Amino acid sequence: MYQVKTYNAIVQAGFDRFTDQYQINQTDDADAYLIRSVNLHEQELPQNLKVIVRAGAGFNNVPIDRATANGTAVFTTPGSNANAVKELMVAMLIAASRNLFAAADYAAHNSGADISKRTEHDKTKFNGQELLGKTLAVIGVGHVGSLVANAASQLGMKVVAYDPYLSSDAAWRISTDIHRAKTLATALKKADYVTIHVPKNEETTGMIGAKAFAAMKDGVTVFNFARGGIVNNTEMLKALDSGHAKGYYTDFGSDEILNRKDVIITPHIGGSTGEAETNGAVQGAETIMDYLETGNVQNSVNLPNLQAPFGTPYRITVMHQNIPNMVGQIATILANANINIENMSNAAKDKVAYTIIDVKHLQKQDANIIDQLNAIQAVYRARLIKK
């Protein structure tokens, strides 16, 4: 029986997906974590933890290097909430262009006998502009950014995208109407609206800072529904205070940007729809079961893609450092135990490699083979999976 621990609200549809080989259990010794935004950076990872699935797109709450060292595979649920964020972004673009939040706030508090007179007089304060023909820069056109870019284009906006690491899958999703910028500065130059959809990492933290603001034109509105810290708040406030930027819309509040009319903050609700939470939970449960029961890997954050049909009674998987002679050492241990390898596949991603070995026959005396593999210094984790 596999133990699955959750730290955040996971919808029932995800739990329902697990077969009776799985128990949802707040144990300290889980085989799998199915999480959302819990910060695992401050926590020990149990030695037994084989897989972490982050139901959602971002994984900056997971200590990837420590997970790798622990032999723990990390996955997300790519695209599960992309439509939810896209729809929120369409709402925010319209809200920004029509001063919707300020106008609604005014109307809600505009009581009194002369209400219609004052409304007619004051409504000019909330005059907006149309999105049609305006330019939107989309920074990062993966699952979310590509949908946002296409939707904005359908609203009649000119869309320019910047993504130096664009995958071919994402490229297929992007409408041919979207212009591709070669540099961040080129993307920002003509934009009336700028929206960020990149992961938070060392490279992207603060990427919308002084240099980026200098590249933007006056009157720009900035949206950050990706992660706090990607936009440098100090520089954002400078741009707002000087009149260079018109507004900042973000899903990530922090003290310095509170209580301003030109900053609209939502409480990290980008992926908070019933549909997105169901997608993430179901996809997350399936990812956990597939990895634990077959060892196959697709779209992991720290492991290479590697999938092989599981046609033998036994499978040995080895997560190890990507250095010479690992496959040789693994094969030697199996050869010394007189174990015949039916199929073997190996792949690498950066510093981590992964090997799958299919075996038809194992004897009782082979029981310590996994211990022997785990004893190789550069092995993070070896596992035996029985079909």
Ligand SMILES: NC(=O)c1ccc[n+]([C@@H]2O[C@H](COP(=O)([O-])OP(=O)(O)OC[C@H]3O[C@@H](n4cnc5c(N)ncnc54)[C@H](O)[C@@H]3O)[C@@H](O)[C@H]2O)c1
């Ligand atoms: N507000 C929310 O609730 C919410 C919901 C979903 C996603 N997110 C955030 O949005 C991010 C994007 O989500 P996604 O599903 O589109 O992820 P994704 O991985 O599909 O797309 C990210 C894209 O960013 C690009 N990228 C990476 N570094 C870049 C850089 N330096 N400059 C330009 N492009 C760069 C990648 O090539 C990729 O195409 C997530 O990492 C997450 O942090 C937030």
Ligand SMILES: O=C(O)CC[C@@H](O)C(=O)O
């Ligand atoms: O609501 C969530 O759990 C997180 C949504 C979002 O931040 C993501 O990274 O997918």
